Amino acid sequence: MNNMKEIISIVFITVGVLFNLLGCIGILRLPDTYNRLQAATKAVTLGCCSILVGVIFHFGLSDAATKAFIAIPILFFGSTVAAHALIRGTYHFGITLGDKCVKDDYKEAIK
Amino acid sequence: MKYLTLFILSMILWLMLTFEFTAANLIAGAVASLICSLFFGRLFVSNVGKLLQPRRYYWFVIYLFVFLWECIKANVDVAYRVLHPAMPIRPGIVKVRTSLKSDMAKMLLANSITMTPGTISVDIIDDCLYIHWIYVRSEDPAVYTAMITGAFEKYIKKIIE
Structure with missing residues:
Protein backbone atom coordinates (compact mmCIF):
# COMPACT_ATOMS: atom_id res chain seq x y z
CA MET A 1 0.00 0.00 0.00
CA ASN A 2 2.74 2.41 0.98
CA ASN A 3 4.75 1.34 -2.01
CA MET A 4 1.78 1.97 -4.30
CA LYS A 5 1.42 5.51 -2.94
CA GLU A 6 5.08 6.22 -3.70
CA ILE A 7 4.72 4.92 -7.25
CA ILE A 8 1.66 7.11 -7.94
CA SER A 9 3.38 10.19 -6.56
CA ILE A 10 6.53 9.54 -8.60
CA VAL A 11 4.48 9.07 -11.78
CA PHE A 12 2.70 12.40 -11.22
CA ILE A 13 5.92 14.24 -10.45
CA THR A 14 7.62 12.77 -13.53
CA VAL A 15 4.74 13.85 -15.77
CA GLY A 16 4.88 17.31 -14.19
CA VAL A 17 8.60 17.69 -14.78
CA LEU A 18 8.13 16.50 -18.36
CA PHE A 19 5.45 19.15 -19.02
CA ASN A 20 7.65 21.81 -17.44
CA LEU A 21 10.47 20.77 -19.74
CA LEU A 22 8.17 20.99 -22.78
CA GLY A 23 7.08 24.44 -21.67
CA CYS A 24 10.69 25.58 -21.45
CA ILE A 25 11.48 24.16 -24.90
CA GLY A 26 8.42 26.03 -26.15
CA ILE A 27 9.67 29.31 -24.69
CA LEU A 28 12.98 28.85 -26.49
CA ARG A 29 11.61 27.68 -29.85
CA LEU A 30 8.46 29.72 -30.49
CA PRO A 31 8.98 32.88 -32.54
CA ASP A 32 7.31 35.79 -30.71
CA THR A 33 6.06 37.04 -27.34
CA TYR A 34 2.46 35.92 -27.82
CA ASN A 35 3.29 32.34 -28.71
CA ARG A 36 5.93 32.14 -26.02
CA LEU A 37 3.34 33.20 -23.46
CA GLN A 38 1.17 30.32 -24.62
CA ALA A 39 3.90 27.82 -23.80
CA ALA A 40 4.95 29.60 -20.63
CA THR A 41 1.52 29.71 -19.00
CA LYS A 42 -0.07 26.42 -19.96
CA ALA A 43 2.45 23.64 -20.14
CA VAL A 44 4.16 25.04 -17.08
CA THR A 45 0.93 25.38 -15.08
CA LEU A 46 -0.20 21.85 -15.82
CA GLY A 47 3.31 20.68 -15.00
CA CYS A 48 3.32 22.45 -11.62
CA CYS A 49 -0.18 21.18 -10.79
CA SER A 50 0.88 17.67 -11.62
CA ILE A 51 3.87 17.98 -9.31
CA LEU A 52 1.58 19.28 -6.55
CA VAL A 53 -0.77 16.31 -7.03
CA GLY A 54 2.29 14.10 -6.66
CA VAL A 55 3.10 15.91 -3.41
CA ILE A 56 -0.47 15.29 -2.16
CA PHE A 57 -0.09 11.57 -2.80
CA HIS A 58 3.33 11.52 -1.20
CA PHE A 59 2.25 13.11 2.08
CA GLY A 60 -1.20 11.59 2.35
CA LEU A 61 -3.60 13.38 4.70
CA SER A 62 -1.44 15.96 6.45
CA ASP A 63 -0.85 19.70 6.56
CA ALA A 64 1.65 19.66 3.68
CA ALA A 65 -0.91 17.92 1.46
CA THR A 66 -3.59 20.46 2.40
CA LYS A 67 -1.26 23.30 1.44
CA ALA A 68 -0.48 21.63 -1.88
CA PHE A 69 -4.20 21.18 -2.45
CA ILE A 70 -4.86 24.89 -1.89
CA ALA A 71 -1.88 25.86 -4.05
CA ILE A 72 -3.46 24.24 -7.13
CA PRO A 73 -6.44 26.62 -7.59
CA ILE A 74 -4.30 29.60 -6.57
CA LEU A 75 -1.72 28.65 -9.20
CA PHE A 76 -4.47 28.24 -11.80
CA PHE A 77 -6.08 31.60 -11.18
CA GLY A 78 -2.78 33.40 -10.66
CA SER A 79 -1.24 32.20 -13.88
CA THR A 80 -4.35 32.85 -15.98
CA VAL A 81 -4.67 36.40 -14.71
CA ALA A 82 -0.93 36.98 -15.21
CA ALA A 83 -1.05 35.61 -18.76
CA HIS A 84 -4.04 37.77 -19.59
CA ALA A 85 -2.39 40.88 -18.16
CA LEU A 86 0.89 40.19 -19.95
CA ILE A 87 -0.66 39.49 -23.35
CA ARG A 88 -2.93 42.54 -23.16
CA GLY A 89 0.00 44.68 -22.04
CA THR A 90 2.12 43.35 -24.89
CA TYR A 91 -0.54 44.24 -27.43
CA HIS A 92 -1.10 47.74 -26.10
CA PHE A 93 2.65 48.31 -25.93
CA GLY A 94 2.65 47.94 -29.70
CA ILE A 95 4.43 44.66 -30.34
CA THR A 96 3.17 43.18 -33.62
CA LEU A 97 1.76 39.69 -33.93
CA GLY A 98 4.56 38.52 -36.23
CA ASP A 99 4.53 37.61 -39.91
CA LYS A 100 2.92 34.19 -39.40
CA CYS A 101 -0.23 35.84 -38.08
CA VAL A 102 -3.38 35.12 -40.09
CA LYS A 103 -6.09 37.09 -38.32
CA ASP A 104 -6.38 40.09 -36.00
CA ASP A 105 -9.86 41.05 -34.85
CA TYR A 106 -8.63 42.99 -31.84
CA LYS A 107 -7.14 45.80 -33.91
CA GLU A 108 -10.56 47.17 -34.92
CA ALA A 109 -11.99 46.76 -31.44
CA ILE A 110 -9.53 49.06 -29.67
CA LYS A 111 -9.45 51.79 -32.28
CA MET B 1 -24.09 39.50 3.52
CA VAL B 45 -20.46 37.36 -6.19
CA SER B 46 -23.51 39.54 -5.89
CA ASN B 47 -26.08 36.86 -5.06
CA VAL B 48 -24.66 34.89 -2.13
CA GLY B 49 -27.69 32.57 -1.88
CA LYS B 50 -26.45 30.81 -4.98
CA LEU B 51 -23.56 29.38 -2.96
CA LEU B 52 -26.02 27.24 -1.00
CA GLN B 53 -27.64 25.47 -3.94
CA PRO B 54 -26.23 21.92 -4.21
CA ARG B 55 -27.21 21.62 -7.89
CA ARG B 56 -24.50 24.15 -8.79
CA TYR B 57 -21.82 22.14 -7.04
CA TYR B 58 -22.91 19.04 -8.93
CA TRP B 59 -22.40 20.87 -12.23
CA PHE B 60 -19.14 22.30 -10.95
CA VAL B 61 -17.71 18.82 -10.37
CA ILE B 62 -18.73 17.73 -13.88
CA TYR B 63 -17.26 20.95 -15.23
CA LEU B 64 -13.95 20.20 -13.46
CA PHE B 65 -13.64 16.87 -15.22
CA VAL B 66 -14.55 18.35 -18.61
CA PHE B 67 -12.02 21.10 -18.00
CA LEU B 68 -9.27 18.68 -16.97
CA TRP B 69 -9.83 16.56 -20.07
CA GLU B 70 -9.75 19.61 -22.38
CA CYS B 71 -6.66 20.84 -20.58
CA ILE B 72 -4.71 17.61 -21.01
CA LYS B 73 -5.82 17.17 -24.64
CA ALA B 74 -4.77 20.69 -25.53
CA ASN B 75 -1.50 20.43 -23.60
CA VAL B 76 -0.48 17.44 -25.70
CA ASP B 77 -1.44 19.44 -28.78
CA VAL B 78 0.82 22.35 -27.81
CA ALA B 79 3.63 19.93 -26.91
CA TYR B 80 3.33 18.46 -30.41
CA ARG B 81 3.55 21.92 -32.02
CA VAL B 82 6.59 22.79 -29.93
CA LEU B 83 8.49 19.58 -30.67
CA HIS B 84 7.59 19.34 -34.38
CA PRO B 85 10.66 20.38 -36.45
CA ALA B 86 8.62 22.60 -38.79
CA MET B 87 6.59 24.12 -35.91
CA PRO B 88 3.07 24.17 -37.43
CA ILE B 89 1.69 27.37 -35.90
CA ARG B 90 -0.82 29.82 -37.35
CA PRO B 91 -1.32 32.48 -34.68
CA GLY B 92 -4.05 35.07 -34.73
CA ILE B 93 -6.55 36.95 -32.57
CA VAL B 94 -10.18 35.95 -33.05
CA LYS B 95 -13.35 37.53 -31.72
CA VAL B 96 -15.74 35.26 -29.87
CA ARG B 97 -19.24 36.23 -28.83
CA THR B 98 -20.54 34.84 -25.55
CA SER B 99 -24.08 34.59 -24.23
CA LEU B 100 -23.02 34.76 -20.58
CA LYS B 101 -24.24 37.84 -18.74
CA SER B 102 -22.70 38.18 -15.28
CA ASP B 103 -19.14 39.35 -14.70
CA MET B 104 -18.26 36.30 -12.61
CA ALA B 105 -19.35 33.93 -15.38
CA LYS B 106 -17.36 35.85 -17.98
CA MET B 107 -14.34 35.77 -15.71
CA LEU B 108 -14.62 32.01 -15.28
CA LEU B 109 -15.05 31.52 -19.03
CA ALA B 110 -12.03 33.71 -19.83
CA ASN B 111 -9.94 31.84 -17.27
CA SER B 112 -11.02 28.47 -18.65
CA ILE B 113 -10.11 29.58 -22.16
CA THR B 114 -6.72 30.79 -21.00
CA MET B 115 -6.03 27.54 -19.20
CA THR B 116 -6.69 25.35 -22.23
CA PRO B 117 -3.41 25.58 -24.09
CA GLY B 118 -3.42 27.19 -27.49
CA THR B 119 -5.76 29.99 -26.47
CA ILE B 120 -5.29 33.06 -24.26
CA SER B 121 -8.03 35.60 -23.72
CA VAL B 122 -6.64 39.03 -24.54
CA ASP B 123 -9.58 41.23 -23.62
CA ILE B 124 -13.30 41.32 -22.91
CA ILE B 125 -15.28 44.17 -24.44
CA ASP B 126 -19.02 43.99 -23.62
CA ASP B 127 -19.98 40.45 -24.58
CA CYS B 128 -17.10 39.78 -26.97
CA LEU B 129 -13.96 37.95 -25.98
CA TYR B 130 -10.76 38.47 -27.94
CA ILE B 131 -8.75 35.27 -28.00
CA HIS B 132 -5.16 34.77 -29.12
CA TRP B 133 -5.00 31.37 -30.76
CA ILE B 134 -1.79 29.54 -31.56
CA TYR B 135 -3.33 27.67 -34.49
CA VAL B 136 -6.36 29.28 -36.14
CA ARG B 137 -8.22 26.22 -37.40
CA SER B 138 -11.09 27.99 -39.09
CA GLU B 139 -11.94 31.45 -40.41
CA ASP B 140 -15.66 31.02 -39.88
CA PRO B 141 -16.89 32.73 -36.66
CA ALA B 142 -19.58 30.12 -35.95
CA VAL B 143 -17.12 27.24 -36.22
CA TYR B 144 -14.38 28.69 -34.07
CA THR B 145 -16.80 29.98 -31.45
CA ALA B 146 -18.06 26.42 -31.00
CA MET B 147 -14.48 25.17 -30.87
CA ILE B 148 -13.31 27.61 -28.19
CA THR B 149 -16.26 28.20 -25.89
CA GLY B 150 -18.50 25.26 -26.80
CA ALA B 151 -17.14 22.88 -24.21
CA PHE B 152 -17.41 25.27 -21.26
CA GLU B 153 -20.22 27.73 -21.84
CA LYS B 154 -23.16 25.47 -21.06
CA TYR B 155 -21.60 24.27 -17.80
CA ILE B 156 -20.67 27.76 -16.66
CA LYS B 157 -24.22 28.88 -17.39
CA LYS B 158 -25.52 26.14 -15.11
CA ILE B 159 -22.96 26.83 -12.39
CA ILE B 160 -23.24 30.59 -12.12
CA GLU B 161 -26.35 31.93 -13.83
Whole structure:
Protein backbone atom coordinates (compact mmCIF):
# COMPACT_ATOMS: atom_id res chain seq x y z
CA MET A 1 0.00 0.00 0.00
CA ASN A 2 2.74 2.41 0.98
CA ASN A 3 4.75 1.34 -2.01
CA MET A 4 1.78 1.97 -4.30
CA LYS A 5 1.42 5.51 -2.94
CA GLU A 6 5.08 6.22 -3.70
CA ILE A 7 4.72 4.92 -7.25
CA ILE A 8 1.66 7.11 -7.94
CA SER A 9 3.38 10.19 -6.56
CA ILE A 10 6.53 9.54 -8.60
CA VAL A 11 4.48 9.07 -11.78
CA PHE A 12 2.70 12.40 -11.22
CA ILE A 13 5.92 14.24 -10.45
CA THR A 14 7.62 12.77 -13.53
CA VAL A 15 4.74 13.85 -15.77
CA GLY A 16 4.88 17.31 -14.19
CA VAL A 17 8.60 17.69 -14.78
CA LEU A 18 8.13 16.50 -18.36
CA PHE A 19 5.45 19.15 -19.02
CA ASN A 20 7.65 21.81 -17.44
CA LEU A 21 10.47 20.77 -19.74
CA LEU A 22 8.17 20.99 -22.78
CA GLY A 23 7.08 24.44 -21.67
CA CYS A 24 10.69 25.58 -21.45
CA ILE A 25 11.48 24.16 -24.90
CA GLY A 26 8.42 26.03 -26.15
CA ILE A 27 9.67 29.31 -24.69
CA LEU A 28 12.98 28.85 -26.49
CA ARG A 29 11.61 27.68 -29.85
CA LEU A 30 8.46 29.72 -30.49
CA PRO A 31 8.98 32.88 -32.54
CA ASP A 32 7.31 35.79 -30.71
CA THR A 33 6.06 37.04 -27.34
CA TYR A 34 2.46 35.92 -27.82
CA ASN A 35 3.29 32.34 -28.71
CA ARG A 36 5.93 32.14 -26.02
CA LEU A 37 3.34 33.20 -23.46
CA GLN A 38 1.17 30.32 -24.62
CA ALA A 39 3.90 27.82 -23.80
CA ALA A 40 4.95 29.60 -20.63
CA THR A 41 1.52 29.71 -19.00
CA LYS A 42 -0.07 26.42 -19.96
CA ALA A 43 2.45 23.64 -20.14
CA VAL A 44 4.16 25.04 -17.08
CA THR A 45 0.93 25.38 -15.08
CA LEU A 46 -0.20 21.85 -15.82
CA GLY A 47 3.31 20.68 -15.00
CA CYS A 48 3.32 22.45 -11.62
CA CYS A 49 -0.18 21.18 -10.79
CA SER A 50 0.88 17.67 -11.62
CA ILE A 51 3.87 17.98 -9.31
CA LEU A 52 1.58 19.28 -6.55
CA VAL A 53 -0.77 16.31 -7.03
CA GLY A 54 2.29 14.10 -6.66
CA VAL A 55 3.10 15.91 -3.41
CA ILE A 56 -0.47 15.29 -2.16
CA PHE A 57 -0.09 11.57 -2.80
CA HIS A 58 3.33 11.52 -1.20
CA PHE A 59 2.25 13.11 2.08
CA GLY A 60 -1.20 11.59 2.35
CA LEU A 61 -3.60 13.38 4.70
CA SER A 62 -1.44 15.96 6.45
CA ASP A 63 -0.85 19.70 6.56
CA ALA A 64 1.65 19.66 3.68
CA ALA A 65 -0.91 17.92 1.46
CA THR A 66 -3.59 20.46 2.40
CA LYS A 67 -1.26 23.30 1.44
CA ALA A 68 -0.48 21.63 -1.88
CA PHE A 69 -4.20 21.18 -2.45
CA ILE A 70 -4.86 24.89 -1.89
CA ALA A 71 -1.88 25.86 -4.05
CA ILE A 72 -3.46 24.24 -7.13
CA PRO A 73 -6.44 26.62 -7.59
CA ILE A 74 -4.30 29.60 -6.57
CA LEU A 75 -1.72 28.65 -9.20
CA PHE A 76 -4.47 28.24 -11.80
CA PHE A 77 -6.08 31.60 -11.18
CA GLY A 78 -2.78 33.40 -10.66
CA SER A 79 -1.24 32.20 -13.88
CA THR A 80 -4.35 32.85 -15.98
CA VAL A 81 -4.67 36.40 -14.71
CA ALA A 82 -0.93 36.98 -15.21
CA ALA A 83 -1.05 35.61 -18.76
CA HIS A 84 -4.04 37.77 -19.59
CA ALA A 85 -2.39 40.88 -18.16
CA LEU A 86 0.89 40.19 -19.95
CA ILE A 87 -0.66 39.49 -23.35
CA ARG A 88 -2.93 42.54 -23.16
CA GLY A 89 0.00 44.68 -22.04
CA THR A 90 2.12 43.35 -24.89
CA TYR A 91 -0.54 44.24 -27.43
CA HIS A 92 -1.10 47.74 -26.10
CA PHE A 93 2.65 48.31 -25.93
CA GLY A 94 2.65 47.94 -29.70
CA ILE A 95 4.43 44.66 -30.34
CA THR A 96 3.17 43.18 -33.62
CA LEU A 97 1.76 39.69 -33.93
CA GLY A 98 4.56 38.52 -36.23
CA ASP A 99 4.53 37.61 -39.91
CA LYS A 100 2.92 34.19 -39.40
CA CYS A 101 -0.23 35.84 -38.08
CA VAL A 102 -3.38 35.12 -40.09
CA LYS A 103 -6.09 37.09 -38.32
CA ASP A 104 -6.38 40.09 -36.00
CA ASP A 105 -9.86 41.05 -34.85
CA TYR A 106 -8.63 42.99 -31.84
CA LYS A 107 -7.14 45.80 -33.91
CA GLU A 108 -10.56 47.17 -34.92
CA ALA A 109 -11.99 46.76 -31.44
CA ILE A 110 -9.53 49.06 -29.67
CA LYS A 111 -9.45 51.79 -32.28
CA MET B 1 -24.09 39.50 3.52
CA LYS B 2 -21.47 39.50 0.77
CA TYR B 3 -18.83 40.61 3.24
CA LEU B 4 -19.80 37.99 5.79
CA THR B 5 -19.58 35.14 3.27
CA LEU B 6 -16.20 36.29 2.05
CA PHE B 7 -15.03 36.57 5.66
CA ILE B 8 -16.06 32.99 6.43
CA LEU B 9 -14.49 31.65 3.23
CA SER B 10 -11.18 33.41 3.81
CA MET B 11 -11.17 32.22 7.42
CA ILE B 12 -11.57 28.60 6.24
CA LEU B 13 -8.77 29.14 3.72
CA TRP B 14 -6.54 30.55 6.45
CA LEU B 15 -7.18 27.59 8.74
CA MET B 16 -6.43 25.14 5.94
CA LEU B 17 -3.20 26.97 5.10
CA THR B 18 -1.82 27.34 8.59
CA PHE B 19 -3.28 24.10 9.99
CA GLU B 20 -3.06 24.92 13.68
CA PHE B 21 -5.94 25.72 15.99
CA THR B 22 -4.39 27.88 18.73
CA ALA B 23 -6.02 31.09 19.94
CA ALA B 24 -3.24 33.33 18.61
CA ASN B 25 -3.55 31.82 15.15
CA LEU B 26 -7.33 32.16 15.13
CA ILE B 27 -7.11 35.86 16.06
CA ALA B 28 -4.46 36.54 13.43
CA GLY B 29 -6.64 34.76 10.84
CA ALA B 30 -9.71 36.73 11.86
CA VAL B 31 -7.87 40.04 11.48
CA ALA B 32 -6.45 39.05 8.08
CA SER B 33 -9.84 37.81 6.82
CA LEU B 34 -11.53 40.98 8.08
CA ILE B 35 -9.10 43.19 6.16
CA CYS B 36 -9.52 41.01 3.05
CA SER B 37 -13.29 41.02 3.16
CA LEU B 38 -13.42 44.79 3.73
CA PHE B 39 -11.24 45.45 0.69
CA PHE B 40 -12.58 42.88 -1.75
CA GLY B 41 -16.13 42.31 -0.54
CA ARG B 42 -17.65 44.56 -3.17
CA LEU B 43 -16.06 42.46 -5.95
CA PHE B 44 -17.48 39.19 -4.62
CA VAL B 45 -20.46 37.36 -6.19
CA SER B 46 -23.51 39.54 -5.89
CA ASN B 47 -26.08 36.86 -5.06
CA VAL B 48 -24.66 34.89 -2.13
CA GLY B 49 -27.69 32.57 -1.88
CA LYS B 50 -26.45 30.81 -4.98
CA LEU B 51 -23.56 29.38 -2.96
CA LEU B 52 -26.02 27.24 -1.00
CA GLN B 53 -27.64 25.47 -3.94
CA PRO B 54 -26.23 21.92 -4.21
CA ARG B 55 -27.21 21.62 -7.89
CA ARG B 56 -24.50 24.15 -8.79
CA TYR B 57 -21.82 22.14 -7.04
CA TYR B 58 -22.91 19.04 -8.93
CA TRP B 59 -22.40 20.87 -12.23
CA PHE B 60 -19.14 22.30 -10.95
CA VAL B 61 -17.71 18.82 -10.37
CA ILE B 62 -18.73 17.73 -13.88
CA TYR B 63 -17.26 20.95 -15.23
CA LEU B 64 -13.95 20.20 -13.46
CA PHE B 65 -13.64 16.87 -15.22
CA VAL B 66 -14.55 18.35 -18.61
CA PHE B 67 -12.02 21.10 -18.00
CA LEU B 68 -9.27 18.68 -16.97
CA TRP B 69 -9.83 16.56 -20.07
CA GLU B 70 -9.75 19.61 -22.38
CA CYS B 71 -6.66 20.84 -20.58
CA ILE B 72 -4.71 17.61 -21.01
CA LYS B 73 -5.82 17.17 -24.64
CA ALA B 74 -4.77 20.69 -25.53
CA ASN B 75 -1.50 20.43 -23.60
CA VAL B 76 -0.48 17.44 -25.70
CA ASP B 77 -1.44 19.44 -28.78
CA VAL B 78 0.82 22.35 -27.81
CA ALA B 79 3.63 19.93 -26.91
CA TYR B 80 3.33 18.46 -30.41
CA ARG B 81 3.55 21.92 -32.02
CA VAL B 82 6.59 22.79 -29.93
CA LEU B 83 8.49 19.58 -30.67
CA HIS B 84 7.59 19.34 -34.38
CA PRO B 85 10.66 20.38 -36.45
CA ALA B 86 8.62 22.60 -38.79
CA MET B 87 6.59 24.12 -35.91
CA PRO B 88 3.07 24.17 -37.43
CA ILE B 89 1.69 27.37 -35.90
CA ARG B 90 -0.82 29.82 -37.35
CA PRO B 91 -1.32 32.48 -34.68
CA GLY B 92 -4.05 35.07 -34.73
CA ILE B 93 -6.55 36.95 -32.57
CA VAL B 94 -10.18 35.95 -33.05
CA LYS B 95 -13.35 37.53 -31.72
CA VAL B 96 -15.74 35.26 -29.87
CA ARG B 97 -19.24 36.23 -28.83
CA THR B 98 -20.54 34.84 -25.55
CA SER B 99 -24.08 34.59 -24.23
CA LEU B 100 -23.02 34.76 -20.58
CA LYS B 101 -24.24 37.84 -18.74
CA SER B 102 -22.70 38.18 -15.28
CA ASP B 103 -19.14 39.35 -14.70
CA MET B 104 -18.26 36.30 -12.61
CA ALA B 105 -19.35 33.93 -15.38
CA LYS B 106 -17.36 35.85 -17.98
CA MET B 107 -14.34 35.77 -15.71
CA LEU B 108 -14.62 32.01 -15.28
CA LEU B 109 -15.05 31.52 -19.03
CA ALA B 110 -12.03 33.71 -19.83
CA ASN B 111 -9.94 31.84 -17.27
CA SER B 112 -11.02 28.47 -18.65
CA ILE B 113 -10.11 29.58 -22.16
CA THR B 114 -6.72 30.79 -21.00
CA MET B 115 -6.03 27.54 -19.20
CA THR B 116 -6.69 25.35 -22.23
CA PRO B 117 -3.41 25.58 -24.09
CA GLY B 118 -3.42 27.19 -27.49
CA THR B 119 -5.76 29.99 -26.47
CA ILE B 120 -5.29 33.06 -24.26
CA SER B 121 -8.03 35.60 -23.72
CA VAL B 122 -6.64 39.03 -24.54
CA ASP B 123 -9.58 41.23 -23.62
CA ILE B 124 -13.30 41.32 -22.91
CA ILE B 125 -15.28 44.17 -24.44
CA ASP B 126 -19.02 43.99 -23.62
CA ASP B 127 -19.98 40.45 -24.58
CA CYS B 128 -17.10 39.78 -26.97
CA LEU B 129 -13.96 37.95 -25.98
CA TYR B 130 -10.76 38.47 -27.94
CA ILE B 131 -8.75 35.27 -28.00
CA HIS B 132 -5.16 34.77 -29.12
CA TRP B 133 -5.00 31.37 -30.76
CA ILE B 134 -1.79 29.54 -31.56
CA TYR B 135 -3.33 27.67 -34.49
CA VAL B 136 -6.36 29.28 -36.14
CA ARG B 137 -8.22 26.22 -37.40
CA SER B 138 -11.09 27.99 -39.09
CA GLU B 139 -11.94 31.45 -40.41
CA ASP B 140 -15.66 31.02 -39.88
CA PRO B 141 -16.89 32.73 -36.66
CA ALA B 142 -19.58 30.12 -35.95
CA VAL B 143 -17.12 27.24 -36.22
CA TYR B 144 -14.38 28.69 -34.07
CA THR B 145 -16.80 29.98 -31.45
CA ALA B 146 -18.06 26.42 -31.00
CA MET B 147 -14.48 25.17 -30.87
CA ILE B 148 -13.31 27.61 -28.19
CA THR B 149 -16.26 28.20 -25.89
CA GLY B 150 -18.50 25.26 -26.80
CA ALA B 151 -17.14 22.88 -24.21
CA PHE B 152 -17.41 25.27 -21.26
CA GLU B 153 -20.22 27.73 -21.84
CA LYS B 154 -23.16 25.47 -21.06
CA TYR B 155 -21.60 24.27 -17.80
CA ILE B 156 -20.67 27.76 -16.66
CA LYS B 157 -24.22 28.88 -17.39
CA LYS B 158 -25.52 26.14 -15.11
CA ILE B 159 -22.96 26.83 -12.39
CA ILE B 160 -23.24 30.59 -12.12
CA GLU B 161 -26.35 31.93 -13.83
